[in-house]
Amino acid sequence: METSRGPARWLALLGILALLWLAVDVLAPFIVAGILAYVLTPLVNWIAERSRVRRTVAALFVFFLVVVAIGGTGWFIEYRLSTEMRRLRTESPSLVEAISHRLTGGEPVSIFGQELTPRELAARINAIMAETLDRPTDALNVVRAAVELAVRTVITLIALAYLLVDGHRFGMFLFRFVPADHRDRVDKIAGDIHLALGRYLRGQLLLIVIMSAVTYACLEWWFHLPYALPIAIASGFLEIIPLIGPVMAGGIAAAVGFAHGGVAEAGWLALLYLVLRQAEDHMLMPLIVGRAVHVYPLFTIFAVLTGGHLFGVLGALLAVPFAAATKIVMDYTYPPLEPEPKRQARASWLPTRRPSVGH
8 A cells, every 4th residue: 555655655745846837926925935934943943931821922023023024124235225326237338448447548449359448348238238137127117126026025924924833834745745654854954954954044134234334334335336235135135156156246345346446456355255255254254154064065065056057046145955855855865985094094095004025
């Protein structure tokens, strides 16, 4: 009987995955709400235990705090961010032209045998960027995008309220579908994933906020750099991509600094990003994230790029937690090989000593 039910379970799982694939756009608000609920649930439990109130009351209190925080910070960020993004969208052609003029020294350059002035080179680059980004500019598309964002925000908040109040039962609902003889093992794996990813997600979100805030303070009040807020927010989110992300963030800031103040300002901005990255690696990461789970950087880069290609920004953000969970499951299924003792490893590459002649 159990054997006959095995293929049915796999077919049901494949059907669910196919349905999720088709409904990925609809699922985005629920995924965001799930992440927020996953991060905030320990706070709900802590308030309920310390204040000895019903868990529903603690969950609604945390939800109220989230709404107030989103409303307060969102108003400021949305106002500043929308203003600077409109400015960046309007001034990006002149920004590209300024960068090309500084790089070429105002002289024509030869590209693939064709002479181009700095203005012509900037026009080519702007045309490529416009074609790649393909931004809607008519009023109808802008209004539609605003309405979709508002609807998704409301759905996210409704789902978050439900998950904070009653989300702890969702795990038990899923656990009922696990065969009885596998429940102990699945419970152990799920517990390890929960501990590792809970700390990882909370740490990463806190790191994004801290790095965005510190970067914005430096760019705005120290360098007086244009478009400081969008650059700082992008820098915070790019930190989740190892190796490539920090380089991209520093490159964006240095490019704007190069157009704004020349080589010297670009160099100081590159130095700033290097210092911030070192401070994050040696001070913030061990303190906030710790050794939650170690995923190889190359695997992380592949996961982020694949997630972004398949599911957009949300896929890129969820790629690293998914990769970490996959690694935990693989470590249980295929335990890592124990390393050889150091003396054996050392003896394997040391040359064999030959006896001396005459002794």
